[in-house]
Amino acid sequence: MSSESGSVLVRSPKTHVVLLPSAGMGHLTPFLRLAALLAQNHHCQLTLITTHPTVSLAESSLISRFLSAFPQVTQIDFHLLPLDPTTVNSNDPFWLRFEAIRRSAHLLSPLLSSLSPPPSALVYDVSLISPVLTAIEALGFRLPAYIFFTSSARMLALFAYYHVVATTTALQFVDDVLEIPRINPAIPISSIPPLLLIPNSLFANIFIEDGPKLPHFNGVLINSFQGIETEAVEGKVVGALPPLFAVGPLVPCEFEKIDDQGEQLLKWLDDQAQGSVVYVSFGSRTALSRDQITEVGDGLVKCGFRFLWVVKEKLVDREEQEGSLEIMEKTKGKGLVVKHWVDQGEILSHKAVGGFLSHCGWNSVVEAAWHGVRILAWPQHGDQKINAEVVERSGLGIWAKTWAWTGDDPAVVVNGEEIAAKIKELMQSEMLRVKAMKIGQEAKRVASVGGCREKILKGLVQEWSKNRMDA
Numbered sequence: 499m500s501s502e503s504g505s506v507l508v509r510s511p512k513t514h515v516v517l518l519p520s521a522g523m524g525h526l527t528p529f530l531r532l533a534a535l536l537a538q539n540h541h542c543q544l545t546l547i548t549t550h551p552t553v554s555l556a557e558s559s560l561i562s563r564f565l566s567a568f569p570q571v572t573q574i575d576f577h578l579l580p581l582d583p584t585t586v587n588s589n590d591p592f593w594l595r596f597e598a599i600r601r602s603a604h605l606l607s608p609l610l611s612s613l614s615p616p617p618s619a620l621v622y623d624v625s626l627i628s629p630v631l632t633a634i635e636a637l638g639f640r641l642p643a644y645i646f647f648t649s650s651a652r653m654l655a656l657f658a659y660y661h662v663v664a665t666t667t668a669l670q671f672v673d674d675v676l677e678i679p680r681i682n683p684a685i686p687i688s689s690i691p692p693l694l695l696i697p698n699s700l701f702a703n704i705f706i707e708d709g710p711k712l713p714h715f716n717g718v719l720i721n722s723f724q725g726i727e728t729e730a731v732e733g734k735v736v737g738a739l740p741p742l743f744a745v746g747p748l749v750p751c752e753f754e755k756i757d758d759q760g761e762q763l764l765k766w767l768d769d770q771a772q773g774s775v776v777y778v779s780f781g782s783r784t785a786l787s788r789d790q791i792t793e794v795g796d797g798l799v800k801c802g803f804r805f806l807w808v809v810k811e812k813l814v815d816r817e818e819q820e821g822s823l824e825i826m827e828k829t830k831g832k833g834l835v836v837k838h839w840v841d842q843g844e845i846l847s848h849k850a851v852g853g854f855l856s857h858c859g860w861n862s863v864v865e866a867a868w869h870g871v872r873i874l875a876w877p878q879h880g881d882q883k884i885n886a887e888v889v890e891r892s893g894l895g896i897w898a899k900t901w902a903w904t905g906d907d908p909a910v911v912v913n914g915e916e917i918a919a920k921i922k923e924l925m926q927s928e929m930l931r932v933k934a935m936k937i938g939q940e941a942k943r944v945a946s947v948g949g950c951r952e953k954i955l956k957g958l959v960q961e962w963s964k965n966r967m968d969a
């Protein structure tokens with residue numbers, strides 16, 4: 499697995515940075531990758547605030563592995579107040595947790611005040627903007643605050659601009675697209691996260707409340723890089739934003755490795771020809787319906803390529819039932835189907851993997867780009883169609899645009915024949931293979947010692963070091 503190794507870049511031993519991630523692996527993972535870079539390469543003193551309890555087992559396991567790898571990092575448990583789910587307009591466990599953190603945010607003021615030395619900066623998750631800002635304003639000292647945006651720069655543009663066109667009762671569009679200044683092409687309505695089109699959904703309300711607050715921050719950090727999104731690097735994301743820091747690509751680190759990947763899985767990959775396998779995964783929090791699982795199985799068998807498929811039936815890993823699925827029997831001999839957490843970084847770095855059928859969670863996109871693996875985009879919900887647009891425009895992959903959102907509606911099913919045809923198109927395209935490889939090379943260049951990412955992080959740490967209370 500290609501992990502990033504540390505190198506000595508900057509000495510700023512007393513720059514104390516506090517990191518506050520939010521719920522779900524899609525938010526926690528890039529945060530911890532950023533933390534690893536700050537601790538390892540930039541020698542910051544770090545405090546990591548972790549919310550308890552976590553939604554998934556994967557989150558608590560990743561936090562433990564991170565803290566074992568970085569014993570110098572101070573961890574603070576942030577115990578959440580109980581949340582009455584009937585007071586929240588959602589039943590998604592991850593959204594409920596975002597809301598629980600938001601409603602507990604006032605408890606952060608005493609916690610931040612007690613830190614020694616006083617922090618030079620706070621970097622916190624995009625899902626917590628307004629309530630944590632209030633907690634910071636209640637501190638007896640000035641704490642520079644930065645937002646970490648865990649999705650694409652294109653999605654950041656939507657996040658920053660949505661409140662301009664939306665009210666809680668109506669969303670206005672012209673000609674089926676949302677024109678955002680400086681964002682080209684405009685975002686089609688069909689790509690807008692469905693929850694943003696529902697007045698008063700929790701998601702829409704957070705966008706409306708938090709988007710206008712972005713100018714209050716010292717900066718926005720984003721896990722993106724040149725080669726996949728020029729918006730990220732050129733800061734071409736709506737006018738009234740604070741400075742944008744493209745700290746990507748944030749890619750798999752040593753501490754993420756798991757011991758129980760399963761020898762069977764790696765041995766199976768070792769036995770496959772170079773670039774011959776399509777890897778299938780829809781991230782950490784998307785479950786497919788039984789009918790859709792059957793059709794994906796059918797498509798994989800019909801596509802004629804070997805496959806490694808991580809099946810999820812439940813949103814939250816602790817609810818997943820042990821045991822094999824019928825589909826595992828049906829597909830035997832054609833590919834490998836697993837139902838447990840895998841080390842995706844290790845899989846994408848394997849020479850046998852030539853393509854990735856992905857929901858386009860932003861971390862999966864960045865990881866595929868890093869390893870130069872082409873993507874067949876199948877967005878399921880949320881920001882994923884906007885990320886799929888980035889995948890298509892950058893040349894990293896293709897997108898079956900006619901496939902409807904399936905993540906939120908079990909009645910919508912894409913059939914196996916269509917899935918097989920698109921996988922063939924992906925795997926047989928030499929042009930896509932080469933383009934993905936080039937994007938991978940560009941990602942490595944950006945993340946190399948002396949590269950853009952290092953310069954941006956170095957500048958940030960220098961900025962933070964000026965805020966040191968003891969300086």
Ligand SMILES: O=c1ccn([C@@H]2O[C@H](COP(=O)(O)OP(=O)(O)O[C@H]3O[C@H](CO)[C@@H](O)[C@H](O)[C@H]3O)[C@@H](O)[C@H]2O)c(=O)[nH]1
Nearest residue numbers: 523524527648649781782783839840842859860861862880
């Ligand atoms: O078995 C697994 C499953 C997932 N992963 C990792 O888990 C992360 C998943 O993140 P992502 O690919 O972004 O997908 P989601 O888990 O769906 O992430 C949520 O958060 C993202 C970042 O905000 C959004 O882009 C997504 O739409 C949202 O669903 C990635 O690092 C994967 O490598 C594994 O290592 N093993």
